[in-house]
Amino acid sequence: MAALAQATAPPAARSFSFLAERAVLRAMEAVAAVLVVAEVVILLMGVVSRFVFDRPLVWSDELASLLFLWLAMVGAAIALSRGAHMRLSTVTAMLSPAWRLRLDALAVGVPLVFLALLFGPARDYVEDQGFIETPALSWPGSIRAYAMLAGIGLMLLIAALKLLRLGWRDLLVATAALGTLGVVLWAAASALTAMGNWNLLIFFVLLVGGAVLLGVPIAFAFGLATAAYLLTTTSTPLPVVVGRLDEGMSSLILLAVPLFVLLGQLVDATGMARAMVAFLAALIGHVRGGLSYVLLGGMLLVSGISGSKAADMAAVAPVLFPEMKRRGLDEGEMVSLLAASGAMAETIPPSLVLIAIASVTGVSISALFTGGLLPGIVLALALAFLARQRTHEAPTTRAPLAVVGRTFLVGLPALVLPVLIRTAVVEGVATATEVSTIGIAYCAVVGVGVYRQFDWRRAYPMLVETATLSGAILFIIGAATGMAWALTQSGFSQSLARVMGSVPGGQWGFLAISVLAFIVLGSVLEGIPAMVLFGPLLFPIARQIGVNEVHYAIVIILAMGIGLFAPPFGLGYYTACTIGKVHPDIALKKIWPYLGVLTLTLLLLAAVPWFSTGFLP
Known part of the structure; x- marks a missing residue:
């Protein structure tokens, strides 16, 4: 987005736009930081009151849910200002600088049009x-609903301010493209309606796919396609889209997203992640492929805390890569293993994808947490076997027992954290949403009091970053929920059920085509959008043909993870290269x-459901 401030825009307009957007951004960041802290305090109060004093606070979940929607919308507005909404940049990166600027203009124009349509x-x-x-x-529901209006209004203002910094040529190209699209859809409305469900290809394949490939933020590509479909071919009023956005974003299960994002940042900032990795390195770092094992083990441990794959890789790689390079490991092998471990850890609880899929399909989040653990370990063992064959590192001496013991004692408080999180959920102390607050409180006490590495100047930026990332994730879930609703109302889900239900091979044919589809979807849409969009459509089919829901969820999440970290389109691959400071080539x-x-x-995991269901109650 920074590229949009071009010299061809009037200097006065650029200056006013920049200063006004910065002022709005600072105000939103302050509000978002307060909301994140409020959510942690309210949920932690609810856990303590219920579990310690046996006096549940009947209002805590309701207040947390209300504030959560405000946090999601303010966070989405901050993400728009910072250019943090998920988008595919692979195609635009191959174009000339001039065309990149024009497509950046389109990436502002699409949100502007979509938000303008929704404001009324x-x-x-x-x-x-x-x-x-x-x-x-006993509060009026309008208090929650105002979060939608305020968030849409703030994003509309930010998009308009960005528009002022556009060069007139780029603005003209974007306006012409969107205007032409609108005129064509209006003129072809009757023909599109007469096409029946074939018009879904126009709106949800060509329009969405084209917008995503051109670098439009995925959430707004989903949203504009849904609005265009409803306006062109149906009589459904657009307030329904606002309601679908609200429904998709405000599930209490999704409140775990910002809380686990914050927890992951605390684990890194307090030095707890480094303590875990240091113990593993002292324990097995001397064996052949030892540091590769440490990387895989570290990803398994940290994945059980942060829930975010980018946070996992950022916590482990900077600690290990310097030593791995010193021992002569190839940079390409290191980053490849890092990316593969990111895909491996997609189902390690509390994965954000697990949380998202539970929110849109109704599958028990506790069952998903239980079912996702063993498949992740099996994948880690398979990668460890391959890493042993491919990595050739300089031999090193075994760490003295005293060093192993010392690093264990230092790392023990950190190693307790993933166990504490899973135990609290399994024993019913807290829900999957609430348990993150226990982890945050534990980090605050142990991380700050024991490790004493936390820089308090990082606290405010961490809160803002939590709101920003959460807003981007939650808004795309809301937009995908609206798009999935439109597909369902069109009758597409029934048609899809008939087609996929008739695939040769019954359950196995359905699982095979699902694996292939989610590898492709994961490489294009990322995990959460793909799951939220297609989960509600495919899970009923899985139930209908007798596939266990937990097993199906684990299989498609892992397939999506492979696509997410597969070049040339997988965004996770480029994230791993960025974190490892290695060129993608x-x-x-x-x-x-x-x-x-x-x-x-x-x-193998798909063929043997026991790996996913064997430990379910």
């Missing part, structure tokens, strides 16, 4: 919700054996 319906939605009263607090030829092992092991 958002006001109507507030009025409609005013007649509803919350059960515990260096690892491009090295990563395929790791992805091959992941795929073969996934087929």
